[in-house]
Every structure is written in structure tokens, then in C-alpha cells.
Amino acid sequence: xxxxxxxxxxxxxxxxxxxxxxxxxxxxxxxxRFVDMEKALSMRYLPGxxxxxxxAGAGEAPFSISSTPSRPGLLEFCVREVxxxxxxxxxxxxxxxxxxRGPYGNGFPLDKIKGNNLIxxxxxxxxxxLRSLLLYALDNxxxxxxxYLLHGARTPSDMLFKEEFLELKExxxxxxxxxxxxxPTGDWPCYVAKVTKLFKYVKNVNVAKTYAAxxxxxxxxxxxxxxxxxxxxxxxxxxxxxxxxxxCGIGKCGHCVVGHTYTCIDGPVFTYWDVTNMRELI
Amino acid sequence: xxxxWMKKEDLREFLESSKxxxxxxxxxxxxxxxxxDKIDDFSRLILEPKRTxxxxxxxxxxxxxxxxxYEGETYKTELENIPRRxxxxxxxxxxxxxxxxxxxxxxxxxxxxxxxxRERTAILGVSFCTPTEGCLCKSMGTDVVQxxxxxxxxxxxxxxxxxxxxxxxxxxxxxxxxxxxNNITRKHLDKFMECKxxxxxxxxxxxxxxxxxxxxxLSYDSPVWEEIGERCLECGACTMVCPTCNCYNVVDEPSIxxxxxxxxxxxxxxxxxxxxxVAGGDNFRATRADRLKLWYTHKLKSFGxxxxxACVGCGRCIDTCPVxxxxxxxxxxxxxxxxxxxxx
Numbered sequence: 001x002x003x004x005x006x007x008x009x010x011x012x013x014x015x016x017x018x019x020x021x022x023x024x025x026x027x028x029x030x031x032x033r034f035v036d037m038e039k040a041l042s043m044r045y046l047p048g049x050x051x052x053x054x055x056a057g058a059g060e061a062p063f064s065i066s067s068t069p070s071r072p073g074l075l076e077f078c079v080r081e082v083x084x085x086x087x088x089x090x091x092x093x094x095x096x097x098x099x100x101r102g103p104y105g106n107g108f109p110l111d112k113i114k115g116n117n118l119i120x121x122x123x124x125x126x127x128x129x130l131r132s133l134l135l136y137a138l139d140n141x142x143x144x145x146x147x148y149l150l151h152g153a154r155t156p157s158d159m160l161f162k163e164e165f166l167e168l169k170e171x172x173x174x175x176x177x178x179x180x181x182x183x184p185t186g187d188w189p190c191y192v193a194k195v196t197k198l199f200k201y202v203k204n205v206n207v208a209k210t211y212a213a214x215x216x217x218x219x220x221x222x223x224x225x226x227x228x229x230x231x232x233x234x235x236x237x238x239x240x241x242x243x244x245x246x247x248c249g250i251g252k253c254g255h256c257v258v259g260h261t262y263t264c265i266d267g268p269v270f271t272y273w274d275v276t277n278m279r280e281l282i
Numbered sequence: 283x284x285x286x287w288m289k290k291e292d293l294r295e296f297l298e299s300s301k302x303x304x305x306x307x308x309x310x311x312x313x314x315x316x317x318x319d320k321i322d323d324f325s326r327l328i329l330e331p332k333r334t335x336x337x338x339x340x341x342x343x344x345x346x347x348x349x350x351x352y353e354g355e356t357y358k359t360e361l362e363n364i365p366r367r368x369x370x371x372x373x374x375x376x377x378x379x380x381x382x383x384x385x386x387x388x389x390x391x392x393x394x395x396x397x398x399x400r401e402r403t404a405i406l407g408v409s410f411c412t413p414t415e416g417c418l419c420k421s422m423g424t425d426v427v428q429x430x431x432x433x434x435x436x437x438x439x440x441x442x443x444x445x446x447x448x449x450x451x452x453x454x455x456x457x458x459x460x461x462x463x464n465n466i467t468r469k470h471l472d473k474f475m476e477c478k479x480x481x482x483x484x485x486x487x488x489x490x491x492x493x494x495x496x497x498x499x500l501s502y503d504s505p506v507w508e509e510i511g512e513r514c515l516e517c518g519a520c521t522m523v524c525p526t527c528n529c530y531n532v533v534d535e536p537s538i539x540x541x542x543x544x545x546x547x548x549x550x551x552x553x554x555x556x557x558x559x560v561a562g563g564d565n566f567r568a569t570r571a572d573r574l575k576l577w578y579t580h581k582l583k584s585f586g587x588x589x590x591x592a593c594v595g596c597g598r599c600i601d602t603c604p605v606x607x608x609x610x611x612x613x614x615x616x617x618x619x620x621x622x623x624x625x626x
Contacts, residue, residue, distance in 0.1 A: 005357070005359050008359045008394045009391045009392075010349055010359075010393075010394075011350065011357050011359060012355075012357055014355050014356070054355075054357075056352040056357070056534065056543065056545075057352075057534050057536040058534060059532065059533065059545075060545075061561070080561075080562065082562040083561030085561075086561065097354070097355040099355050099357060218564060243560055243564070244560065244566065245557070245558055245559060245560045245566075247530065247531055247532045247550075250390065251389075251390050251391065252386065252387060252391070252393055252528070252530075253529060253531070253532070254529030254530070254550070254552065255529065255550070255558065257576070257580075259579060259583075260579075260580065260583075260584040260585050260589045262587075265390060279502065280566070280567075280572075
């Protein structure tokens with residue numbers, strides 16, 4: 001590698017797809033590791049950060065990291081096949097090389113969340129960034145108060161990480177509330193309801209000592225936030241991670257800007273107060 | 283800052299001597315407009331300051347170029363072929379534009395493409411321009427400039443005051459010390475003030491930037507955005523000619539083999555429909571009104587990491603927009619049709 005590459009934040013590093021499997025009809029899970037093992041083991045990141053994934057010829061796109069920094073070595077992503085880069089990624093087999101750079105973005109403010117209760121509200125592909133936060137909290141369980149997972153999907157076959165989350169129901173130290181809007185097969189073992197209906201199981205929380213983290217399709221935010229505000233959680237303790245078009249990930253290309261806020265640098269994690277203050281955020 | 287003076291007739295000789303620092307570029311006339319071009323034939327160079335069609339950003343943040351070359355999944359930086367240049371004839375508004383881009387491209391994750399071009403380009407500024415209709419630099423506080431250039435020539439009719447803005451600028455002066463004079467007297471200062479006053483009186487339009495950022499905040503729901511959204515042709519010319527528009531797209535262009543190729547950067551434009559479109563079909567700025575509001579938010583309210591208005595008052599959007607959407611007409615609309623005519 002020449003010298004100018006090292007000083008260039010736009011140069012992707014080679015990484016290997018070590019494992020992949022389908023999470024749903026159009027969402028696939030990828031485990032990726034830097035070819036450079038030293039880099040693979042030394043990379044630090046926060047839940048909520050993202051990386052730019054690159055496939056030469058197809059281009060680059062941002063993806064939330066789904067793995068937790070408490071389990072170093074492998075980076076995990078869950079990817080929906082919707083654009084040029086993801087279509088090219090879906091064609092790749094295990095052991096293929098892709099380019100990655102990052103991590104970018106602010107990530108979840110772990111220092112603030114620690115010592116508090118945590119309510120994680122997931123809709124659909126929102127599992128991608130929030131799985132990282134959930135696994136981090138479970139790996140550092142003593143640092144958090146009560147932890148809740150409220151996860152909604154359209155049908156059981158749409159629920160990402162279904163088996164993984166169903167296993168989590170066994171844990172005594174997590175309230176794992178899983179629901180689907182519709183259950184065509186009739187053998188879904190958990191709730192059949194909108195994710196907002198799960199809030200009735202969140203009881204007796206000290207709201208001043210509670211953070212909530214929300215990610216899901218744009219239509220979900222309004223209803224979920226209504227519930228969280230009604231619970232009494234302060235606006236600056238309601239966190240959400242947002243999606244935008246990005247071409248650089250590092251505050252240069254302009255696409256992710258909201259007002260003069262760069263989603264890639266100042267976000268993608270924002271508080272409900274930020275959202276109230278900057279009308280175009282959600 | 284080191285300030286010298288120079289006889290008007292010596293400029294040509296000085297510019298000839300500066301060629302040892304890189305290709306000489308400057309404004310030339312092309313049809314009815316002025317453009318920055320490489321100067322091989324000195325008679326083409328326009329010595330007095332002119333508003334060029336595109337600002338000097340076209341040389342530092344070019345409309346398109348390779349950022350990486352790839353072979354399989356191995357990427358190589360493309361920085362080798364960036365030439366050294368000496369660009370003469372850059373007006374203060376364009377230099378202020380560069381200062382705003384400097385902050386954006388240098389802070390947080392320094393962009394090696396911008397920085398390398400900026401470092402290899404000597405900027406030779408010029409004033410005082412004769413304000414044309416649409417010049418708003420006085421309103422924007424960008425009619426004078428203290429940094430961001432290597433040398434700056436204040437045209438005071440009988441002579442130039444030469445401001446030395448960098449070590450490189452100082453080196454350029456040292457090649458022909460015989461052309462420069464150290465002795466700045468009261469006479470020079472008086473002439474400077476006289477020319478500045480004469481120039482200031484020629485501005486015909488102004489915008490009161492002490493209130494416009496707040497007016498923008500208060501006008502978020504104004505019907506003005508819908509109105510201009512309906513008029514806008516989505517041509518994107520305003521963003522191309524603006525000295526502080528930096529947005530770009532990145533596209534991979536494979537060779538015929540598909541194995542090798544180039545990753546290229548192209549100017550993008552926030553007025554275009556796809557600008558905020560994400561894979562899956564969500565468009566965060568689906569209407570033209572929303573997109574125009576973003577552009578004017580950046581120019582008249584807040585932009586970049588510093589969060590200050592980015593309009594440098596060059597007047598290019600006024601010259602360029604085919605349907606009269608520009609900083610003046612938008613401000614006029616937001617203020618309810620009252621455009622302040624006259625001197626600033």
C-alpha cells in the first residue's frame with residue numbers, strides 16, 4: 001500500500017465475508033472480518049455506528065453495525081437487497097473480499113446510558129443497529145438497570161434474528177417482548193399485536209433513570225415516541241438512529257445533511273429533542 | 283501582513299516570472315462570459331477583476347475526477363497527476379468561498395483531494411472590482427479578504443497594493459524583488475480609501491444579513507417555498523456556479539474487463555430529485571420546495587461545521603437562474619415583496 005493510501009480516509013480496507021445466511025426473504029446477515037488480523041482485533045466502535053461497505057464496480061453504501069464491540073474480531077451487518085451495492089453484495093459467496101471503511105457516526109452515548117434502565121424498540125430492519133446495543137447491554141449486564149426489548153415485525157418470517165431473540169426470552173435479566181402484526185401460520189409463540197401495544201408490559205420504571213432507543217421504518221417513530229413520552233421519559237433520553245443517503249460517511253459529500261447537521265458526523269443517533277428542534281430529521 | 287506596492291505596467295512581467303511556480307491560469311473571455319483558463323497567450327488574460335462563469339472552486343474541487351483506481355478489491359489513491367498552478371484574478375468573494383470550503387474539507391476527516399489541489403494552487407487575488415448588478419459582497423462582508431490567498435493585488439488605478447498572504451506568496455515576490463516597493467506611505471493609504479469609497483458607492487443591491495438568518499428560521503412554513511418550487515426548472519445551474527456548493531456524488535466506472543476501474547467523484551446538486559433518495563425508495567426531500575429550502579438554508583442561514591450562512595454575495599445565481607430564483611428574489615419574497623434598493 002502506498003503512502004497516500006494511508007492518509008486517505010476514502011480508501012476501503014479489504015475484508016472477507018466469513019459467513020452469511022438469510023434472515024428473511026430479502027434481508028441477509030453477513031459476518032465480515034478485516035483481512036488484516038491486527039486491524040480486525042484492534043478496531044474500536046460503538047453500538048449505533050456505521051461503516052461504508054464497498055464493492056468495486058458497484059460502489060459504496062453505509063450500513064449499521066449489528067455486532068457488539070464487546071465481541072471483537074468479527075463485524076456483522078444485516079442488509080436488505082434494495083440497491084445497486086446490496087444487489088452486488090448478495091451475489092457474493094463466502095470468502096469473497098469486500099472493501100470496508102469506518103466506523104463512522106456518533107453511536108449511542110453509552111457513558112450516559114450506563115447506570116440507567118434501557119428500553120429498546122425495534123421495527124423491521126431497525127434490528128440492524130439496535131441488536132448491537134442490545135448485545136452490548138447483555139454483555140455488560142451489571143452496568144444497566146432493567147433492560148427491555150420491544151420488537152415488532154409484520155409476520156414471523158419477517159422478524160430478523162427471530163431464533164436469537166426467542167432464545168433471549170429464557171433470560172431472567174431481560175424483558176424480551178416480541179410481536180408480529182399478523183400470524184398466518186398460527187404457531188407464533190409470542191404476541192400478535194402492533195409494537196406499540198407492548199408498552200403496557202413496561203411497568204413501574206423510574207422514567208428519570210430510563211433511556212429508550214428506537215429504530216424502525218419512518219412511519220413507526222410517531223406512534224412509538226408518543227408512547228415513550230406518555231411513559232414520561234425525558235425527550236433527551238429518547239434516542240433514535242436515522243437513515244440518510246450518504247456517499248462519503250465523513251461529512252464531505254453533503255447528501256445526509258439536515259439543516260447544517262451532518263447525519264454521518266453529528267448522527268446517526270439523535271435524541272427526540274433534536275428531532276423536535278430540527279423538523280426535517282424524521 | 284507584509285504589504286508592498288507595484289507599478290501597474292509591471293504586473294505582466296511579474297506573472298511571467300510566477301510561471302516557475304506552476305501553470306498560469308486566469309480569467310479569459312469566452313463568448314459573452316469570462317472563464318478561468320490556462321494562459322499560454324498572455325494577451326488573452328483579463329487583468330482587471332471579473333466575475334467568471336464558474337468560481338475558482340472549479341480548480342480546487344473540480345466538476346469530476348478520479349478518487350481511486352481499483353483492481354479487484356484493491357484500491358489506489360489517485361493524487362499523482364495534480365498539477366501546480368498559479369491562478370491570477372480571483373476576486374474576494376471567490377476567496378471567501380474557498381475559506382468556507384477549506385473548513386468543510388479540512389475538518390474532521392481531511393479530504394486529500396481538496397487539500398492537495400489547494401496546496402498546489404497559488405491564489406493571486408484581485409480587487410477592487412467594479413460591482414455589477416447583483417454583486418452583494420458588501421452585504422455579506424466578503425468584499426475584503428484577509429486570508430486564503432498567496433498574494434492579493436488591490437487595483438488602485440495608478441498602482442497595485444500587493445498583500446503577501448503566505449510563505450509561497452513571499453517566495454513569488456522574491457523572484458522579482460525589483461518589481462516591488464516596500465515603502466508604503468500616506469499617499470498609498472489615501473488612494474486605497476478613495477478607491478474603496480468609489481467602489482462602495484457603486485453597489486446597487488443589498489441584503490440585510492443581520493436579520494436574514496432569523497427570517498429564514500421564521501419562514502420555514504412560508505408559501506414562498508411552494509411558489510419558487512413551482513417555478514424552478516431543476517436545472518441545477520445555481521449549485522454549479524455557487525462558490526460554496528460542495529456536494530458530490532461518487533460513481534464506480536468499471537473498465538470493459540470489469541475487474542479494474544475507477545471510482546469517480548462528480549458534482550451533485552441538492553435541487554435534483556434523487557439527492558436525498560435512499561435505497562428502498564424513501565425520499566427525505568421529495569418536493570422541489572423542500573430541496574430549494576435546503577439550498578437557501580445553507581446560503582442564508584447556516585452551513586457547514588461552523589453553521590454560518592454560506593452566501594458570499596458573488597451574484598452568480600442572479601446571473602444564472604433562468605427563472606429568477608436567487609438570493610435576492612428569495613429574500614425579497616420572504617420579506618413580503620420589499621426589496622431594499624439602493625446603497626448598502
